[in-house]
Amino acid sequence: MSTIKKIRNLKELSTANDRFEGAHLLCPGCAHSIIVRELMNCTDDNLVISSNTGCLEVCTAVYPYTSWDTSWIHIGFENAATSISGAEAMYKARKRKGTLKDPDAPVKFVAFGGDGSTYDIGFQWLSGAVERGHDFTYICLDNEVYANTGGQRSGSTPLGSSTTTAPAGRVSYGKKQMKKDLVGIMAAHGAPYVAQMSPNKWKDMLKKMQKALATEGPVFLNAISACTTEWKFDPKDTIAISDLATDSLVFPLYEIINGRELNITYRPKNVIPVKDYLGAQGRFRHLFKPENAHILEQWQKAVDDQWEYLQRREEARV
Amino acid sequence: MAEKMELDNVVVWDGNYAAAQALRQAQVDVVSAYPITPSTPIVEGYGKFVADGYVDGEFVMVESEHAAMSGCVGAAAAGGRVATATSSQGFALMVEVLYQASGMRLPIVLTVVNRALASPLNVRGDHSDMYLGRDSGWIQLDAFNAQEAYDLTLCAFKIGENHSVRLPVMVHQDGFITSHTAQNVHPLQDDEAYAFVGEYQPLDEMLDFTRPVTYGAQTEEDWHYEHKAKQHKAILDSRDVIDNVFAEFEKLTGRKYNRVETYMMEDADVAIIALGTTVETARLVAEEMRKEEGIKAGVVAPRCFRPFPFDGIREALKNVKAVGCMDRSAPGGALGALFNEVSAAMHADGNSALMTNYIYGLGGRDLTVDAIKEIYRELDSNAKSGKRAGKIQQFVSLRGPKLEYFE
Numbered sequence: 001m002s003t004i005k006k007i008r009n010l011k012e013l014s015t016a017n018d019r020f021e022g023a024h025l026l027c028p029g030c031a032h033s034i035i036v037r038e039l040m041n042c043t044d045d046n047l048v049i050s051s052n053t054g055c056l057e058v059c060t061a062v063y064p065y066t067s068w069d070t071s072w073i074h075i076g077f078e079n080a081a082t083s084i085s086g087a088e089a090m091y092k093a094r095k096r097k098g099t100l101k102d103p104d105a106p107v108k109f110v111a112f113g114g115d116g117s118t119y120d121i122g123f124q125w126l127s128g129a130v131e132r133g134h135d136f137t138y139i140c141l142d143n144e145v146y147a148n149t150g151g152q153r154s155g156s157t158p159l160g161s162s163t164t165t166a167p168a169g170r171v172s173y174g175k176k177q178m179k180k181d182l183v184g185i186m187a188a189h190g191a192p193y194v195a196q197m198s199p200n201k202w203k204d205m206l207k208k209m210q211k212a213l214a215t216e217g218p219v220f221l222n223a224i225s226a227c228t229t230e231w232k233f234d235p236k237d238t239i240a241i242s243d244l245a246t247d248s249l250v251f252p253l254y255e256i257i258n259g260r261e262l263n264i265t266y267r268p269k270n271v272i273p274v275k276d277y278l279g280a281q282g283r284f285r286h287l288f289k290p291e292n293a294h295i296l297e298q299w300q301k302a303v304d305d306q307w308e309y310l311q312r313r314e315e316a317r318v
Numbered sequence: 319m320a321e322k323m324e325l326d327n328v329v330v331w332d333g334n335y336a337a338a339q340a341l342r343q344a345q346v347d348v349v350s351a352y353p354i355t356p357s358t359p360i361v362e363g364y365g366k367f368v369a370d371g372y373v374d375g376e377f378v379m380v381e382s383e384h385a386a387m388s389g390c391v392g393a394a395a396a397g398g399r400v401a402t403a404t405s406s407q408g409f410a411l412m413v414e415v416l417y418q419a420s421g422m423r424l425p426i427v428l429t430v431v432n433r434a435l436a437s438p439l440n441v442r443g444d445h446s447d448m449y450l451g452r453d454s455g456w457i458q459l460d461a462f463n464a465q466e467a468y469d470l471t472l473c474a475f476k477i478g479e480n481h482s483v484r485l486p487v488m489v490h491q492d493g494f495i496t497s498h499t500a501q502n503v504h505p506l507q508d509d510e511a512y513a514f515v516g517e518y519q520p521l522d523e524m525l526d527f528t529r530p531v532t533y534g535a536q537t538e539e540d541w542h543y544e545h546k547a548k549q550h551k552a553i554l555d556s557r558d559v560i561d562n563v564f565a566e567f568e569k570l571t572g573r574k575y576n577r578v579e580t581y582m583m584e585d586a587d588v589a590i591i592a593l594g595t596t597v598e599t600a601r602l603v604a605e606e607m608r609k610e611e612g613i614k615a616g617v618v619a620p621r622c623f624r625p626f627p628f629d630g631i632r633e634a635l636k637n638v639k640a641v642g643c644m645d646r647s648a649p650g651g652a653l654g655a656l657f658n659e660v661s662a663a664m665h666a667d668g669n670s671a672l673m674t675n676y677i678y679g680l681g682g683r684d685l686t687v688d689a690i691k692e693i694y695r696e697l698d699s700n701a702k703s704g705k706r707a708g709k710i711q712q713f714v715s716l717r718g719p720k721l722e723y724f725e
Contacts (some may be wrong), residue, residue, distance in 0.1 A: 050392065073533040074389070087396040090347055099518075101525070128380055177487040
C-alpha cells in the first residue's frame, strides 16, 4: 500500500532515503539535485524514473557509474514522458497478467526534463502522455536555458536574458520574447494536478510532490531550478536567488486542480521589486543600462499582470 | 483472461492482418503504436482484437511514430513483450529511437510494411525505409508474402527475446502487394503459436526493485566503442539462434526458412538477387526462362537482411557467371546497397561473376514478368560473352532515355 510519508523537518527530508547518490557531476550550487533529492526522499514507494537528455541526465549516468539507486531510463532529448508512459503501461499489463515479481509493491512513475526538453523539443511527447492519462508525475527542472550545452535560449528563457543564441550586444538586449506559460498550457490539458514550485519553499514543494505522487493520472510540476552557471550568480546563493524569484513574484507558487481550481500557495509578506531579482544575476546585467530601462518596466508590468491574473482566477475558482 | 480465437486451417488474410494476428497470438504485453499507410491495418486489426477481448496487454496509441518507439523502449525496459508497426515516413521519424532500442539491447518486434520515402510523397511500396534501418543494429527479416509475414513475426519474438540475442527485430513486408493482398495463410492455433513463441523471460527489468537498473547511460570515447563493438558481436552471434528458431519452426509447421533463400541455384548460370515480393515473381520467371529459353536461371534472396548473410550469399552464388542485384530504393549517388553488399561478399572470395545493379520499382512502379525476363536474357548474354552488355547500374522500367551508370 502506498502511504503519504510524514516528514517533520528539513534534516529528516534531506537524509530520509538515499536513492539519489551524492556522487554526481552537477555543478556545485545546482538546484537540480535539491529538487530530485526531495522528490526521491518524499516517498518510500518504489520509483521508476525517466529523464530527458539534459544536465540531470549527463551528470548522473556516465558509464560505468550511476547516481540512481532505483530504476532509471533515458532515451533521448524529447521522450522521457513517453518512456515513462511505456513503463507504466507495462506495469499495468504485467500486474493484470500476474507476471510482476512483487505485485503488491507500491510503484510511482516519475519523469524529469529540463526546460529545453519540456517547453521545446519534448513538448509534443509530454502533451501526448498527459492526454492519454498515464499515471505519472512529470517534473520540469526549469532553469530557463539550454544549460547542458552551454546556455542557448529556450522557450522558457525570459525576456531580456542574455543567452549564447540570443546574446545581448551593441544593438540587442537579449531575448525578445516572453517565457512560455507552460503551467497554464498543461493545466489546459485537464491534468488532475499541475503546480509550480521552488526549492527555497521546501515545505510547499514537498506538499506538491506528495500530492502529485498520490494523484491518479498525469501530473505536471514546474520546478524553478536556479542555474549558477548560466544565470551567473555565486554557487552559494542558489537558495537566496530562489527567494528573490518567489518574493518578487517572478515565480509565483500555485497549483491548478483539474485544470480549473487555482490556488496560490505562497504569498510573500513583502513583495520585492523585480529589478532586485534581475539585478542579482549576470544574465540580466545589461538590462540596467539606461537604454534598456523600458525592458525593466516591461518586466515589472508583466509580473504584476500575471500576479493579478492568478489572483483573479483563484478568487473566481476557475 | 483474453479470449482465444478459433482459426481455420487455411484462412484468407492479407499481410497486415497476418501480422496483427501474430502479435495477438504472441500475447504482447504492450503495443505502443501510431498509424501510417500502408501498415495502419495492423494497428487497426490489433485495436479490434483489444476491443473484442482477445488481448490482455496494454494498447497505447501515441501521438507520433517517434513516441511509438519511445513507448516501446520504456515498456521493454520494464520487462515484457513489446511490439509495434510502421512504414515509410513513420519509420524515418522512429529512426532516432531505433538506434536507442538496439543500443539498450531491448527485444522489440517492429513489423514494417515497406513504403517509399518522400519527397515526392508516395504511399506505395519500395525498400527505402527498409534500407534506412540497415545500420540501426536491428535484426531485419524479410517476408515475401502474407504467410511469411505471419510466420516470421512469430519467429521474431523468439529470436529477439532469446537471452543470448536481446536485440530488436524488424519483420518487413512489401507495402500493398503483400500488406493489402488477401492470400491463403495457414495459421497456428493460439495455444500452438504461444507455445512456440514462449513465455517472456525478463532480464534487467525496471520493475524488479530488488535490483535497480540504469538504462540509457552515457559513454564517450572511453567506452562507446566497446559498447558498439559488443552490439555488432551480438547481432552477428544471433545467426545461430535465427537458424535454430527457423529449424524449430519447420518442425512445428513444415515451413522451412533460411537466412538465404535459394531457388533453382544448383546448376544456375545466372541469378537474380532480390528482396520482398520481387523474389516470388523472379522465381516464377526463372522457371519460365528455363522451360522456354533454356536459360539456367536461379533466384537468391536474403531472408535475413541483417545480420547480412555474407557467407550464405557467397555460397549461393559461387558457381554463377552473371548476377543481377535488384535494388528497390533510390541509390542517392551510389550503387544500390544490396549490390554493394552482395558484390563485397562475392569479391572477397575472388568470385569474378559479372555483376549488374538493377534499380527498379521505386514508389510502387510495377516490375513486370517481361521486365524480369529481359533482365535474365541480359544476364545470360553477359554470362555467355563474358562481358557486361550495358553499364553496371541500370534503371528498369523508367520513362525517357535509358539511365545507366558506371562502366
